[in-house]
Amino acid sequence: MSRKLGRTDYTLLIFALAVFLFNSPLNSWWSSLSLPWYMVFVLWAVIIVLVAWNQMRQEHGD
Numbered sequence: 001m002s003r004k005l006g007r008t009d010y011t012l013l014i015f016a017l018a019v020f021l022f023n024s025p026l027n028s029w030w031s032s033l034s035l036p037w038y039m040v041f042v043l044w045a046v047i048i049v050l051v052a053w054n055q056m057r058q059e060h061g062d
Helices: 007-022 025-031 039-061
Strands: none
Touching: 007 025, 007 039
């Protein structure tokens, strides 16, 4: 009984990834690594690109 993951499922997985990166003990760890100041913006850009890619991929599949 396999089910293909839909747009909502991938969106929820991306949301869970964002919550994990920005609101977990991992946040304290990677913010103490003295990374460049723009690293938070790079992470947000990755999340935005993943969401946009998911939307485009799903629109072409409909």
